[in-house]
Amino acid sequence: MTKDRGGKMIKEKIRKANKEVIERIINGQPALVGIGKAKDTIPNMTAKTILHAGAPIEWDRMSGPLKGAIIGGLIYEGLASDEETATQLAISGEIHFEPCHHHNTVGPMAGVVTASMPVWIVENKSYRNYAYCTLNEGLGKVLRYGAYSKEVIDRLRWIETVLAPILKEALQKSGEIDLKSMTAQIIQMGDEGHNRNKAGTSLFIREIAPYVVLTSFTDVAKSEVLKFMHGNDHFFLNLSMPACKSIMDAVANTKYSTIVTTMARNGTDFGIKVAGTGDKWFVAPAEIIDGLFFSGYSAKDANPDIGDSVITETSGIGGFAMAAAPAIVQFIGGVPQDALNFTMEMYEITEAENNSYQIPSLNFRGTPTGIDIMKVVETTILPIINTGIAHKDAGVGQVGAGLVRPPMKCFEDALEEFVNILEIEGILNRKNNPKEETE
């Protein structure tokens, strides 16, 4: 096989593979189908498994908020009584730490999921795959930001014993809820589905409230549930995320595709996966977020970028749809024109436009969808991510919100591995090996 023929072949193979991936992303039909207990619902979950955000990481390298959330998770499960016994258990080797992403799951910020936690069950109706996510705890002192005080554990127990059972029964009465159509609506109502979820939360309440009142629980409990959702503008985030995860899992491991299927952060490293490079993570140190801080906090308090919520950008909403959510700049900094500019920039590194998610301010142009590692490396334009900022110490919580980009190294390493796989397969020859080149 000549180099030229091989080259033409691979260009065509990449084009076809990326076309297939885009079709599957755009055809994805996520629907909320129920609520289950993590241990009984998430594949390969055990009583001593703790799932976390991002790529695999061992205890010693974990950041403060992730350690804090694990301590809280162990206390919540009754496996430890306080910070000291939880830490001893965490380092004992008895607990299995695994990425949410390895279990069809996503978790915001620290992303900690333990066996007893209730999880949303989302099905991608087009491809019959499932994704899972915990129920959003609200803002302030919450486990996902690494807080583990009594109020945090008490709220988790209330979620398990009141919120989840009521919503589960309500869902049984309402039937499944179409999250694709809901996402299309929120993009036209000023949300971007990652850091702004006011419209999504409101629409969800509108769907579920008539069935909440029909459940067999007390009026007081039902009222508490409705008030809790109403008081938490990010309640929809934990539905947006598994919806996006169910879409992206349907395109994982597509040979010859250069489209990014996963971006995630564990608070220490940023990691990505690419359809054509299988299950391999490409990681580099996570960046510090540029944004607005709550009163009394500054950049020196910030933990590096953390959480699986960047699955929204991976599937083409979140920061990529920021033009749809200009009001978000009041939360993260900047002016409305910046929101438009960020979305316009993302068209440069994506393969397609998702016409299901149309942005009014761009004449109903579809959101930029399908990040191509070749385009990222060639243009040096990195994906834009809208995100919250966790305090670097365990037990504190959220200190702000802002914008961040992944490290370029993740994309460069992925591109190198992509070419390497093709060379091993003999589709490309190893002539002019770029490894011999220096920058």
Added chain:
Amino acid sequence: MSEINELFNKQLRIANIGLESFYKDLKAKEIDVIHVNWRPPAGGNKKMIKLLDKLKK
């Protein structure tokens, strides 16, 4: 020589590519200019350019 002078005696329409400071200097002198947002492929990283070339031929 005369052609150059002719050029500068006309209304100039300038598109700047590359260093943005050239664009800013002209702008400061209130000269009409646009700046083209251009960067070398892969930021000039030869290793990455070679990898991309392999996949594009």
